[in-house]
Amino acid sequence: MQALTRAQLTELVDALLEAPGPLTIVQAGDPVLRRPALPYDGQLGDDRLARLVGAMRATMYDAPGVGLAAPQVGVPLRLAVLEDPAEVTEAVRDARDRVPQPFRVLVNPAYEPVGDGRAAFYEGCLSVPGWQAVVSRPTRVRVRALDERGRETDEEFAGWPARIVQHETDHLLGTLYLDRAELRSLSAAHHMAERWPQPTPEAAARELGFDLPE
Numbered sequence: 001m002q003a004l005t006r007a008q009l010t011e012l013v014d015a016l017l018e019a020p021g022p023l024t025i026v027q028a029g030d031p032v033l034r035r036p037a038l039p040y041d042g043q044l045g046d047d048r049l050a051r052l053v054g055a056m057r058a059t060m061y062d063a064p065g066v067g068l069a070a071p072q073v074g075v076p077l078r079l080a081v082l083e084d085p086a087e088v089t090e091a092v093r094d095a096r097d098r099v100p101q102p103f104r105v106l107v108n109p110a111y112e113p114v115g116d117g118r119a120a121f122y123e124g125c126l127s128v129p130g131w132q133a134v135v136s137r138p139t140r141v142r143v144r145a146l147d148e149r150g151r152e153t154d155e156e157f158a159g160w161p162a163r164i165v166q167h168e169t170d171h172l173l174g175t176l177y178l179d180r181a182e183l184r185s186l187s188a189a190h191h192m193a194e195r196w197p198q199p200t201p202e203a204a205a206r207e208l209g210f211d212l213p214e
Contacts, residue, residue, distance in 0.1 A: 004076060006043045009145045010193070013044060013052055013075060022059040023073040028128045028176060032071050037078045040107050040146075044077075051204045053105055053148055056081045065126045066101075067164045069171035072127050080168040084161065095199035096121055097139075097159025107168045109145035113138035114156055118213040122192065122201055123167060123177045130189050133181035134201045136213050137166050184210040 004012065015120055026032055040088055044052065054074070060068040065084035081192055083103040092098060096119075117139035124132040140158045143165050157165050167177055178186075185208055187196060196204045205212050 003038055009038075009043050009061050009075075009077070010045075010048065011040070013048055016073065016075070017048075017051055022062040022089070025059065025063065025068075025126050026074050028125075030074075032074055032076055033127055033171070034174045034177065035071075035076065036174050037069075037071050037076045040077050040079055040156075049079075049148065052079075053081060055084075057103065063126050063155075067168040068126065069168045070172055071174075078172045080106045080109065080172065082106070082164050082168055084164060085153055086160070089199075092199045099159065099161065101161045105148040106143070106165070106168065107146040107148065107150075109143055109165070109172070111141040111143045111166055111169055114140040114142050119163075120182070120186070120201060120212045121163070122196065122204075123163070123181070124189075125167070125177050127171075128176065128178065132187055132189070132192050133178060133183065134185035134204065134210070135163075135177050135181045137163050137180070141166060182210045184208050192214050 056068050056070065058071060059073060066084040067080060070077045072081040081103070082101065084101040086093065086098045086100040088098055113208050118136050119139045120134050120136040122132045123135045139162060140156060141162045142156050170177065185201065185204055201212065
């Protein structure tokens with residue numbers, strides 16, 4: 001598919017912003033989720049970008065989720081928002097190294113692993129509602145990006161924040177978490193609540209027959 005022009009992108013974003021309420025989250029099966037997003041180079045201008053970021057933030061809160069990438073609302077640009085209040089039990093916090101993350105905007109992000117550590121946990125996705133699966137990911141990553149004002153950032157993330165950043169950046173490459181998942185772990189939401197509410201997926205691995213990283 002031919003890349004959208006600047007005029008087409010602004011028309012698309014304006015149409016989305018005109019609608020009341022949260023933006024519609026695109027579901028798996030839509031091609032926009034499977035194509036690498038365009039690098040952001042100022043196509044929207046400062047005001048329109050700020051309004052899109054605000055709408056994405058509100059949509060993330062409404063879902064609710066801890067991250068949202070622009071392709072998930074039908075905009076093929078390398079832009080994502082994330083925020084995690086980490087309102088979880090102490091056991092979950094300790095097992096997953098899940099700590100609060102303030103709201104932030106990532107523009108044109110790219111990540112690379114730091115060290116060899118990996119961890120596997122269940123993940124879900126707002127574009128694949130009703131299901132979760134175990135994904136093994138690096139436990140620490142270095143992320144280079146721009147913020148919403150065009151300032152360069154270079155930061156390391158560890159634990160659950162590193163997982164969120166990887167998940168959202170993958171969306172910008174046309175990758176869904178299921179592409180990296182252990183498919184034998186795939187579980188419907190009600191099974192997650194009833195069978196696999198534990199902080200780690202060890203019980204699920206034993207019962208469903210899949211391996212976890214050492």
